[in-house]
Amino acid sequence: MNLSDVKDAFPILKQLENGQPLVYLDSGATAQTPVSVIDTIARYYREENANVHRGVYGLSERATDAYEGARSKVRRFLNAASDKEIIFVRGTTEAINLVAQTWGRRHLKAGDEVVITEMEHHSNIVPWQLLREELGIKLVVVPMTDDGEIRLADFEACLTSKTQLVSVVHMSNALGTINPVADMVQAAKKVGAKVLLDGAQAVPHMSVDVRALDCDFYAFSGHKLYGPTGIGVLYGKEALLDAMPPYQAGGDMIYSVTFDKTEYNVLPYKFEAGTPNISGAIGLGAAIDFVESIGLDTIAAYEHELLTYATRQLQTIDGLRIIGTAPNKGGVISFIVEGTHPHDMATLMDQDGIALRASHHCAMPVMQHFDVPATLRASFGVYNTHEDIDRLVAAVEEARTMLV
Numbered sequence: 356m357n358l359s360d361v362k363d364a365f366p367i368l369k370q371l372e373n374g375q376p377l378v379y380l381d382s383g384a385t386a387q388t389p390v391s392v393i394d395t396i397a398r399y400y401r402e403e404n405a406n407v408h409r410g411v412y413g414l415s416e417r418a419t420d421a422y423e424g425a426r427s428k429v430r431r432f433l434n435a436a437s438d439k440e441i442i443f444v445r446g447t448t449e450a451i452n453l454v455a456q457t458w459g460r461r462h463l464k465a466g467d468e469v470v471i472t473e474m475e476h477h478s479n480i481v482p483w484q485l486l487r488e489e490l491g492i493k494l495v496v497v498p499m500t501d502d503g504e505i506r507l508a509d510f511e512a513c514l515t516s517k518t519q520l521v522s523v524v525h526m527s528n529a530l531g532t533i534n535p536v537a538d539m540v541q542a543a544k545k546v547g548a549k550v551l552l553d554g555a556q557a558v559p560h561m562s563v564d565v566r567a568l569d570c571d572f573y574a575f576s577g578h579k580l581y582g583p584t585g586i587g588v589l590y591g592k593e594a595l596l597d598a599m600p601p602y603q604a605g606g607d608m609i610y611s612v613t614f615d616k617t618e619y620n621v622l623p624y625k626f627e628a629g630t631p632n633i634s635g636a637i638g639l640g641a642a643i644d645f646v647e648s649i650g651l652d653t654i655a656a657y658e659h660e661l662l663t664y665a666t667r668q669l670q671t672i673d674g675l676r677i678i679g680t681a682p683n684k685g686g687v688i689s690f691i692v693e694g695t696h697p698h699d700m701a702t703l704m705d706q707d708g709i710a711l712r713a714s715h716h717c718a719m720p721v722m723q724h725f726d727v728p729a730t731l732r733a734s735f736g737v738y739n740t741h742e743d744i745d746r747l748v749a750a751v752e753e754a755r756t757m758l759v
């Protein structure tokens with residue numbers, strides 16, 4: 356697919372918002388869905404809908420093939436070693452909670468240390484706080500610089516012989532910073548710690564190879580990758596997943612059940628209790644086809660160019676301050692405009708058809724670091740254009756003039 360045609364693949368972007376053509380700049384919250392994904396989900400319900408792994412009739416076998424086919428696509432997409440390492444979950448949040456509640460509860464004890472960073476999304480903070488309350492583990496937070504960067508030396512200084520797990524974001528949703536995760540994994544291995552990477556923002560914007568990274572767990576959400584909501588992935592190394600107790604219990608995650616004893620199913624089914632999100636997984640498979648038809652490297656280069664252009668243009672606005680100025684960033688610009696509240700700015704910009712977020716972005720410690728209640732955040736997807744950026748800049752100027 357040619358990049359100039361990409362926008363046409365997204366029906367929702369043809370809509371008017373408040374009488375203006377929609378400029379969607381909130382892909383960090385959720386990306387829009389291309390017609391190929393929408394059609395795949397519709398076709399599933401029209402032609403293949405049945406429960407998986409249960410029926411011997413043709414329809415159920417076709418649904419099972421499609422569901423397991425999506426798993427294989429995810430495996431290839433992440434370059435995992437085996438389909439057994441791909442667990443379908445609701446999203447990044449559930450993936451991290453799964454690791455905390457199964458691996459964490461089994462392996463961590465009072466005094467053990469879990470290392471996170473100051474730029475984590477709440478979904479990579481609160482699950483560990485729950486474990487801290489329950490088990491008495493210690494949560495160690497790597498500080499970030501005023502550019503919104505994690506320095507490798509600061510990270511290494513937080514690693515000790517008590518570090519059992521490092522759980523860090525690959526790309527920050529609040530700042531756009533891309534962390535040096537390959538080096539972080541290597542450093543963590545030296546103290547014998549396991550590593551979980553939160554790939555919610557990274558996966559739509561760059562190619563990810565879990566074997567090259569050598570991380571133990573990798574989590575992402577389908578809806579940020581142009582797929583449907585309610586589906587996501589936990590990658591885990593097979594030996595680790597095998598040794599973990601199940602997360603939830605019910606149908607499909609068992610091999611045999613008596614009232615005295617239950618034997619669990621093999622991977623990956625051990626972690627997929629109950630009827631899974633079948634259409635979601637198949638939709639996610641179609642989303643992977645979509646990004647691969649363009650190429651993750653092409654997407655990364657295009658979005659980098661948009662980011663550079665948008666940064667330059669926004670910096671021309673009086674009183675505008677960009678929050679998060681790390682040299683290695685993905686397509687996210689967080690900013691504030693002196694003398695205005697982000698919510699007022701976003702409300703006015705909505706009148707111009709510009710959809711961008713004003714919030715703490717589920718990363719309140721980041722807001723605390725920069726001493727702001729919230730920021731405006733423009734986050735890009737593959738469908739955004741230079742014209743979108745020009746409209747964003749004009750709308751920021753106009754809203755600022757009205758408020759200041």
Ligand code: PMP
Nearest residue numbers: 446447448476478528555556576
């Ligand atoms: N981590 C990061 C970095 C995110 O951006 C998000 C979503 N904003 C999440 C985790 C949580 O993802 P989900 O809500 O899809 O579970």
